[in-house]
Amino acid sequence: MKKIEVKNLTKVFGSHPKKGADLLKAGKSKDEILRETGMTVGVNRATFDVNEGEFFVIMGLSGSGKSTLIRLINRLIEPTDGVINIDGKDISKMNKEDLLTVRRKKLGMVFQKFALLPHRTIQQNVEFGLEIQGIDPNKRAESAKKAIEAVGLGGYEASYPDQLSGGMQQRVGLARALASDTDILLMDEAFSALDPLIRKDMQDELLTLQEEWKKTIIFITHDLDEALKLGDRIAIMKDGVIVQIGTSEEIMRNPANEYVSNFVEDVDRSKVLVAENVMIKPDVVTTFKDGPRVAVRRMQDKGISSIFVVEKGGKLKGLLTIDDAVEAINKNKWVEDVLINDFHHTSPDTPLTDLIGIAAETKYPIAVVRNEKLVGIIVRVSILSGLVLGKGEYTDPESDEETLSADHSPIEAGGDQA
Amino acid sequence: MNYFYLPLEEWTNNFVDFWLIPTLGGFFDALSVPIALILDWVVYLLLLLPPELFTIILIALAWKFAGRGVAIFTLVGLLYLGSVDLWVDGMQTLSIVIVATLLSILIGIPIGIWSAKSNGVNQVVRPILDFMQTLPSFVYLIPAILLFGLGGVPAVISTFVFATPPCVRLTTLGIKQVPEDVVEAARAFGATSWQMLAKVQFPLAIPTMMAGINQTIMLALSMAVIASMIGAPGLGNIVLAGISRVNVGLGLIGGLGIVVIAIILDRITQGLNPKNS
Numbered sequence: 001m002k003k004i005e006v007k008n009l010t011k012v013f014g015s016h017p018k019k020g021a022d023l024l025k026a027g028k029s030k031d032e033i034l035r036e037t038g039m040t041v042g043v044n045r046a047t048f049d050v051n052e053g054e055f056f057v058i059m060g061l062s063g064s065g066k067s068t069l070i071r072l073i074n075r076l077i078e079p080t081d082g083v084i085n086i087d088g089k090d091i092s093k094m095n096k097e098d099l100l101t102v103r104r105k106k107l108g109m110v111f112q113k114f115a116l117l118p119h120r121t122i123q124q125n126v127e128f129g130l131e132i133q134g135i136d137p138n139k140r141a142e143s144a145k146k147a148i149e150a151v152g153l154g155g156y157e158a159s160y161p162d163q164l165s166g167g168m169q170q171r172v173g174l175a176r177a178l179a180s181d182t183d184i185l186l187m188d189e190a191f192s193a194l195d196p197l198i199r200k201d202m203q204d205e206l207l208t209l210q211e212e213w214k215k216t217i218i219f220i221t222h223d224l225d226e227a228l229k230l231g232d233r234i235a236i237m238k239d240g241v242i243v244q245i246g247t248s249e250e251i252m253r254n255p256a257n258e259y260v261s262n263f264v265e266d267v268d269r270s271k272v273l274v275a276e277n278v279m280i281k282p283d284v285v286t287t288f289k290d291g292p293r294v295a296v297r298r299m300q301d302k303g304i305s306s307i308f309v310v311e312k313g314g315k316l317k318g319l320l321t322i323d324d325a326v327e328a329i330n331k332n333k334w335v336e337d338v339l340i341n342d343f344h345h346t347s348p349d350t351p352l353t354d355l356i357g358i359a360a361e362t363k364y365p366i367a368v369v370r371n372e373k374l375v376g377i378i379v380r381v382s383i384l385s386g387l388v389l390g391k392g393e394y395t396d397p398e399s400d401e402e403t404l405s406a407d408h409s410p411i412e413a414g415g416d417q418a
Numbered sequence: 419m420n421y422f423y424l425p426l427e428e429w430t431n432n433f434v435d436f437w438l439i440p441t442l443g444g445f446f447d448a449l450s451v452p453i454a455l456i457l458d459w460v461v462y463l464l465l466l467l468p469p470e471l472f473t474i475i476l477i478a479l480a481w482k483f484a485g486r487g488v489a490i491f492t493l494v495g496l497l498y499l500g501s502v503d504l505w506v507d508g509m510q511t512l513s514i515v516i517v518a519t520l521l522s523i524l525i526g527i528p529i530g531i532w533s534a535k536s537n538g539v540n541q542v543v544r545p546i547l548d549f550m551q552t553l554p555s556f557v558y559l560i561p562a563i564l565l566f567g568l569g570g571v572p573a574v575i576s577t578f579v580f581a582t583p584p585c586v587r588l589t590t591l592g593i594k595q596v597p598e599d600v601v602e603a604a605r606a607f608g609a610t611s612w613q614m615l616a617k618v619q620f621p622l623a624i625p626t627m628m629a630g631i632n633q634t635i636m637l638a639l640s641m642a643v644i645a646s647m648i649g650a651p652g653l654g655n656i657v658l659a660g661i662s663r664v665n666v667g668l669g670l671i672g673g674l675g676i677v678v679i680a681i682i683l684d685r686i687t688q689g690l691n692p693k694n695s
Contacts, residue, residue: 074606104608115603119621129607132617180607 002085003184003216004050004073009082011068011240014039017080030239042068044240045082050216052183055207057219057231058242065240066220070188073218074107075099086184104133108177112189114169116161122148122172123157129180140179147179148172150209167198174206178213187219191226203229224263228252228272229351236260248272270387275355276348278386279368279376284310285320285335292328292335295320306364309339314373319343319364345369348376352386359383434564446565457517457570464509469500476682483689488682495678502671504653511652512679514570514645515638518577522634526582527627530589531615540590547583555580555641559648573641573650581637588630592623625693632687639680653679 012020012033020039023032030041043065050056060066071077073084075091084091091102108129116125124131126147130140148154151171161169170190177185191199203226210217221227227234228248235245236259244256252272255261283302285295299307299322306321318339328338344358345367358366359380368376464472473496481489499508533540558579562572596619604618646654653675660669 076602076606100608100610102608103606107606109603109606111599111603113599115597115599117600117604117618117622128604128617132604132607132609132613176607186606 001052002049003052003054003087004218005083005085006049006073007047007083007085009043009046009069009072009084010080011042011065011072011077012039012080013042021081041065041240042077043072046237046240046242048235048242048245050218052216053214055210055217055219055230055232057221057227057234058237059221059224059227059231059234060237061222063239064237066222066237067188068240069237070186070218070220073186074103074109104129104180104182106182107184107186108180108182109186110170110173110177110188110190112192114161114166114173114193116169116172116176118161120160121157122153122159122161122164122175125161125172126175126179128176133180143181144175144179147175150178150212151175151205165198167194167202170194170202174209178209183216185215185217187217189220189222192222199226206230225272236263270351270353270356273352273386274348275346275350275352275366275368275378276376278352278382279348279378280382282308282365282367282374282377284308284374290335292320292325292333292338295335296322296325296329299325308365308367308374308377309335310374314375316345316367316369316372316374319367343367346378352383355383434561439564443565450566450571453517453521453574454569454571457513457574460513460516461510461570464513465506469496469505472496476686479686480682480689484685485689488685488689491685492682495682498678499675502675504656504671504675507651507653507656507672508675508679510650511639511642511654511676514573514577514642514650514652515635515679515683518574518581518638518641519631519635521574521578522582522585522638523631525578526585526630526634527589530586530627530630531593531620533586534590534593534619535611535615543586547586550579551583555644556647559644563648568649570650572648573645576648577638577641577645580641581634584633584637585627585630588633589623589627592626592630593619595626596622625691628687628691628693632684632691635683635687636680639676639683642676 010021010024011017012024014020014037016037017039020033020037020041023037024041024044028036030044033039033041046069048056058066058069068077072079073086073091079092082092086102086106089102091099094102117128120128123141123144126144127140130143135143145157148157151174153168153171153175156164156168161172164172170193173190191202194202206217207230209215219227219230221230228251231248233245233247234251235242236251236256237243238259244251244260246254251260252264255264283298283304285298285307295307295309299305306319307325309317309320311317317336318341320335320339324338324340325335327333328335343364343366344362346355346358346369348368348370355366355378359378365377365379367374368378467475473493476496477489477492480492499505529539529543533543555576558576559572562576566572566575600618600622601614604614609617642650642652642654643657644654646652646658653672656672656675657669660666660672
């Protein structure tokens with residue numbers, strides 16, 4: 001379902017904005033209008049939809065009009081032309097009272113510089129949206145409490161904003177937007193003022209919060225890595241124009257023009273690709289029918305030194321090395337008794353960047369696990385090829401295994417199950 | 419440069435004699451009644467309090483808001499006022515300052531807020547404030563006498579004219595200084611312009627507004643001597659007597675009394691400012 005529909009949304013700053021909008025319709029460019037009339041085009045006929053529950057990222061460099069665009073959506077800046085439907089109602093034509101109601105009930109906003117009220121405590125800041133709606137104090141205290149807990153700031157209710165770090169202040173900003181329980185969150189470079197580590201945490205938490213609170217999010221950023229990580233779909237803006245809209249995959253694969261491809265070239269693939277993209281299908285033994293002899297046989301066939309053991313239904317039990325399997329045969333033990341569990345596992349959507357360090361130090365493959373089931377394994381070579389080639393192009397584990405055995409010492413190759 | 423004669427003097431006198439006083443005289447009389455009433459009431463109250471009790475109250479305020487040093491100064495200063503036998507004069511001066519300052523706050527702060535919110539109002543208010551601040555105060559003593567007679571009321575009015583500009587200006591400044599992003603956030607959450615003022619702009623402007631009120635009080639005190647020329651009672655009157663009799667000692671004891679009150683009021687009002695505490 002379409003939550004927000006934006007059609008031909010235009011903003012011209014200057015003495016005769018309507019005239020500027022007409023010139024844009026007549027096909028004049030932003031530069032021509034600036035030269036001929038002295039007016040600045042902020043947003044040029046932007047058209048896009050955002051679905052309910054979608055994480056929609058608008059990305060562009062400074063001056064691309066993205067901050068203007070997000071402010072047109074809640075009319076902090078008055079649009080010159082165009083339509084903004086929110087739940088089917090055009091906000092651009094609303095009178096003052098209806099606009100206030102929509103801002104209060106439907107559109108939460110988070111700001112780059114936090115924009116907290118310095119004279120109010122965290123609790124009072126988070127309550128602000130509810131307070132101006134005239135909600136009963138007990139009820140709003142309760143909603144605020146819930147929002148504060150959700151962003152992990154429980155215990156700081158009585159602090160003032162200047163007593164908190166930047167990351168914590170932005171959590172307050174987020175809690176303030178959550179407390180009003182609006183369907184839509186507008187986030188204007190919400191994490192741009194935070195340092196990289198905090199920023200990453202906040203991104204992860206935002207994704208979790210979105211799932212829990214079922215929000216539709218429009219998120220502005222100038223950072224393509226952030227856009228690719230967060231966005232279900234991404235709109236790329238330049239000079240007030242949306243030049244491309246698509247999923248990260250589509251934008252990476254088919255950049256609409258040179259501007260987009262320049263961006264995409266700089267992307268760190270390790271942040272875009274996730275475990276799922278580079279994992280390979282594992283060889284396994286199953287506990288309910290295979291014994292240690294089958295396991296040894298299978299490892300010999302494949303030329304590998306360890307093998308994952310799963311239960312019926314694919315639930316991961318542990319890892320069996322060839323030495324332990326031989327020991328089990330000699331001493332007549334069950335496979336379960338010699339399994340080891342000190343290998344690394346990860347979820348299918350872990351970014352590659354988080355796996356590089358692990359892959360470098362572990363001697364066993366990394367198990368990719370979803371709902372306790374083994375869905376794939378990652379060996380060192382799969383990370384390398386993912387980084388070099390991108391996803392989807394690494395499909396033939398057999399040939400890579402050969403390459404690896406040829407290039408690496410037998411011990412290391414054995415460690416990588418290849 | 420005397421190319422033609424500008425009869426500004428005659429025009430003004432004609433305007434005042436034949437239009438202003440006949441037409442608005444009643445209005446000014448009506449205006450002077452409540453001011454006179456409040457002023458009398460404040461003087462009465464301040465003189466009703468035993469000086470010892472008043473001193474204890476002021477010392478407590480000074481201690482709470484401005485620290486021990488100021489509290490000690492308050493004690494010494496008020497002992498001085500009593501010891502030169504100027505307690506009653508001091509209280510009369512203080513009354514005029516209090517009433518004029520209240521009037522300045524009551525009128526100055528709303529005008530300050532209004533001109534922060536509307537550019538048009540600001541365009542009109544600014545030159546008026548410039549005029550009020552730069553016109554020598556002796557000049558408006560004359561119409562003050564004409565319109566309000568002699569005594570405390572014209573003193574309050576002329577003190578008000580002289581002391582209000584910083585209150586208006588710093589209120590406007592305080593409101594305009596509220597960070598744009600905070601105002602924007604309040605708008606984004608659906609605040610009406612009244613809510614914006616009451617919950618965001620006004621509370622954040624308080625420190626700057628307090629600085630303006632402090633300035634207003636200081637200017638009001640500095641008018642004490644000038645206002646005594648139109649019959650205002652108090653310490654200014656002592657100084658004026660010192661001047662007319664060429665009595666240096668009399669001038670000094672009155673002048674020191676004004677300084678004592680000025681320092682006490684200044685330190686306490688600065689201490690009230692949340693920014694300084």
